[in-house]
Amino acid sequence: MADAPPFGPAHGFGLYIHWPYCTRICPYCDFNVYAAKDRDNAPLNAALLSDLGRHADLLAGHPALGSVYLGGGTPSLMAPADIAALIKTADQRFGLEADAEITLEANPVDINRAALESWKAAGVTRLSLGIQSLDNEALNFLGRDHDAAMAQRSVAEALTVFENLSIDLIYARPGQPQASWKTELTDALTLGAPHLSLYELTIEERTAFGQRARRGELVPMDDDDQADLYELTQEVCEARGLPAYEVSNHAASKHYQSHHNMTYWRGGDWIGIGPGAHGRLTVDGTRIATHAPARPADYQLSAQTPLEPASFSGLSPMDNARELIALGLRAEAGFDLERITQVTGSEIDPDGLKSFVETGLIRQNGSTVSLTRAGRLLADRIAAELSP
Incomplete structure (x- = not known):
């Protein structure tokens, strides 16, 4: 790697696909998401496939993809056939490495045997499950549509199909005691997932929580207490054999570390498709930042026109x-x-x-x-x- 450029595909090449729809919008979420309702998803699916094609035309010299990440939003709401079509098209247009990591974000309510097997058949190799908490009161506070028992069942069932499983948890919630977080985290580790993403609750201005904070209805945890919980998190995870390999991410071994996220942290290239998706690409030796239109209708329109290098500003x-x-x-x-x-x-x-x-x-x-x-x-x- 000594002779490699300082950034670009030599340090990793991935594809991020943003699916913007959710059955409900969580009060802490600051992502580009929209209520799923009874939408016709066909125009968005067509735009995603088109966007893959125009990126392939722009990036003729890039290597095969080492990872694909379907995030959101709630991409587990997508029809399995549409997931399969995206993965197949990515392979046709760019090629996929033999051991490419293909991650799908999913919610516990979407987990059942048929869905799991259909995702695996579509080409998914890794599941990221947003359980967020194992405490019913906390799940209600976080606006989730599942309870702790469903979260536990979803992890157990997912592990029967995907041995490469990650679960998300949110901690440092207002007033959360250390003892209760230690119990919750220990219970989560006992579920057996080899990867945990553990995020401190952040109150963003544009969210429902942000509005509540402005009205004085919600008081974020202070920095010192958050730091204490972070230290506790490291101690508990290390003791159970899942040390941190990144500020918020823990894995049982190198095999289970997120290959896709490592591309970000190493300064690799990634294509970002879908409404609001960001990308970093190296074109003719210049690193460029891409940002797709946020509104689905605008994105669908933009995906119909070719990508021109001259339209991007180099970093x-x-x-x-x-x-x-x-x-x-x-x-x-x-x-x-x-x-x-x-x-x-x-x-x-x-x-x-x-x-x-x-x-x-x-x-x-x-x-x-x-x-x-x-x-x-x-x-x-x-x-x-x-x-x-």
Whole structure:
């Protein structure tokens, strides 16, 4: 990898597909989502396939895809035949690596044997299950449409078909005691999923929770209490053999780490299709940021026109360096100082680097810089201060 460019498909090449519809909108969700209702999905499915084609025309020199991630929204609401068509078309237009990771996000209410087997037959190799909590009161607070018993059953049933299973949990909820989170997390680990994504509740302005917070009806947990829960999370997961390989993600082994997300953290390329999807692509040596129109109707219209390289603004060297640092620091593997020098032509401030090493927030091994466990609590601040 020493002779590889500092960013681009040499560091991973993936496809993200955004399905924007949900049966209900969760009050904490800040993603580009819409109520599913009784929509005719055929125009959106056609647009997704068309978008794959126009990206293939733009990226003729790219390698085979190492990962496909169907996220949302709730892509488990898609018809299995439509999921299969997307995966098949991605393979036809780009090729899929022999061991490509193909992830589908799903909700517990959508889990049954027939659905699981149809997803596997469509080509899905990994399931990401949004159980969010194993506490009924918390699930009600979070606006979820399942209870704890259904969450547990869905994990057990999913594991009979997908051994590569991830579950999501949200913690640091207002007033959440350490003891109850430790019990909930321990129970979640006992379910046997080899990957956990554990997110602290963030109150975003545009959400229903954001509106409640502005009215004083909801008080977010303070930073110190969140930090205590984060430390507890690391201790519990490490003791059960699922250490963090990224700030919020834990895996039983390297095999179960999210290959798709590693592409983001390593500075690889990914295609983003679907309403509001973001992408990072390298075209003729220039790294570009793509952002699809957010509204489904606008997206469907845009997918009918070819992608022209001239219509995109290339990211500046500083933009690229900041992304490599911010995303690289999230993962346990860290980032390579030499890649930053390649991008900007200059080195990261050695005094700033030394200061973080001396305070025990980062570690440096040759040209590789990564966060310590203590440093993960301050990941955003450290990335900002190290960035040129």
